[in-house]
Amino acid sequence: MTAFGHALRALWSLGDGIFLNHGSFGACPLEVVHAQDALRAEMEAQPDVFFRDKIMPRENGSQLRTAAEALAEFVGADTLAFAENATSGVQAILNNFPLTQGDAILLTNHTYNALRLMAEACCAASGAQVRTVNIPLDASDDTIVAAFKAALAPEVKLAIVDHITSPTALMMPLERIIALLKAQGVRVLVDGAHAVGQVPLNLAQLGADWYVSNAHKWLYAPRATAFLYAAPGTRAMTKPHVVSHFIGLGFPRSFDYLGTRDYTPWLAMPAVLAFFAKLGPEALWRHERAVIAEATAHLAQIGVLPVNPHSAPAMRAFLLPQGRTAQAEDAAQLMRDLWRAARIQVAAMVLGEKLLLRVSAQAYVDADDLAALANALAQHGWPGR
Numbered sequence: 001m002t003a004f005g006h007a008l009r010a011l012w013s014l015g016d017g018i019f020l021n022h023g024s025f026g027a028c029p030l031e032v033v034h035a036q037d038a039l040r041a042e043m044e045a046q047p048d049v050f051f052r053d054k055i056m057p058r059e060n061g062s063q064l065r066t067a068a069e070a071l072a073e074f075v076g077a078d079t080l081a082f083a084e085n086a087t088s089g090v091q092a093i094l095n096n097f098p099l100t101q102g103d104a105i106l107l108t109n110h111t112y113n114a115l116r117l118m119a120e121a122c123c124a125a126s127g128a129q130v131r132t133v134n135i136p137l138d139a140s141d142d143t144i145v146a147a148f149k150a151a152l153a154p155e156v157k158l159a160i161v162d163h164i165t166s167p168t169a170l171m172m173p174l175e176r177i178i179a180l181l182k183a184q185g186v187r188v189l190v191d192g193a194h195a196v197g198q199v200p201l202n203l204a205q206l207g208a209d210w211y212v213s214n215a216h217k218w219l220y221a222p223r224a225t226a227f228l229y230a231a232p233g234t235r236a237m238t239k240p241h242v243v244s245h246f247i248g249l250g251f252p253r254s255f256d257y258l259g260t261r262d263y264t265p266w267l268a269m270p271a272v273l274a275f276f277a278k279l280g281p282e283a284l285w286r287h288e289r290a291v292i293a294e295a296t297a298h299l300a301q302i303g304v305l306p307v308n309p310h311s312a313p314a315m316r317a318f319l320l321p322q323g324r325t326a327q328a329e330d331a332a333q334l335m336r337d338l339w340r341a342a343r344i345q346v347a348a349m350v351l352g353e354k355l356l357l358r359v360s361a362q363a364y365v366d367a368d369d370l371a372a373l374a375n376a377l378a379q380h381g382w383p384g385r
């Protein structure tokens with residue numbers, strides 16, 4: 001498959017309009033939707049047999065485990081556990097992380113808001129504290145590493161480090177940050193929510209203690225498909241937040257049965273990987289880089305520049321210059337206005353009193369879409385311009 005852009009839109013069931021926000025909730029291709037539909041039909045036809053044969057076998061040969069191991073191989077891990085989403089994967093880790101009064105967890109000012117709230121709740125319960133590493137929007141890799149270095153202290157026990165940040169689409173210099181933190185005995189949990197499917201992964205080599213990613217974003221899995229990798233040394237302390245029949249089996253098997261629920265998104269993983277392989281990751285990533293370059297060129301013509309040249313390959317954030325500081329409602333209003341006026345879905349957010357626009361490239365995005373975005377912005381403006 002080589003023709004990307006609008007020629008591929010029919011592989012998804014996207015409705016009218018221009019979709020430039022794959023990064024927030026993903027979009028599942030029809031082929032994968034149909035594979036999951038077939039699994040659901042099977043489940044509804046013979047519910048007992050389905051659960052007993054595919055999900056509940058305690059030996060490693062369950063269909064669910066086979067699906068997890070296929071994903072593990074794809075990300076260069078010896079094994080991993082499925083999770084519903086990045087949020088619940090991180091929750092499972094934080095619930096069991098031993099924090100006491102005076103300990104600290106490091107986050108950054110780019111950390112995803114739900115995870116900040118989660119870390120704050122976890123610290124409130126144990127008397128620990130959250131510390132924020134401040135990373136300027138236009139920081140270089142050296143500046144980012146130096147900011148983490150400056151935040152090191154004996155009380156820091158855990159750091160949650162993004163692979164690709166949500167509001168700013170920055171690629172963190174992950175290997176350098178992990179080496180720095182681990183040398184000081186700090187455990188590292190990588191929030192790779194945007195990584196799998198957008199960048200190649202080799203988790204065994206990376207060296208993080210935990211790595212969480214959403215397969216329902218850039219890998220095109222059905223929603224509620226994420227994974228949690230735990231390095232061998234942290235497996236004993238990595239437990240699901242739901243205690244159910246498999247709890248005694250240890251990581252990762254303890255995550256394989258969390259009570260009666262819909263496991264079909266996870267069972268669809270072989271279809272997900274087959275679709276991704278058919279699309280061709282190298283060609284897909286080339287197309288996505290070209291889309292981001294196109295977006296950058298179109299937006300530059302109206303004075304809208306990237307927040308940082310080190311953005312992720314398929315996602316880039318841009319700064320919308322305003323005549324005043326950005327207000328929380330500006331982002332929501334801009335997204336509403338672009339949808340109503342031009343049928344464009346794109347992410348906008350406010351960070352550090354600045355209004356940011358985040359463009360997601362994808363297989364189905366074409367050069368016309370980026371021209372339309374720049375035209376709509378030029379014509380309708382944005383709050384505070």
Ligand SMILES: Cc1ncc(COP(=O)(O)O)c(C=O)c1O
Pocket residue numbers: 023024085086087088112114115162164165166191193194214
């Ligand atoms: C960096 C980052 N972390 C975590 C999440 C949470 O993902 P989910 O809502 O699937 O749990 C997101 C969602 O967009 C994200 O961008």
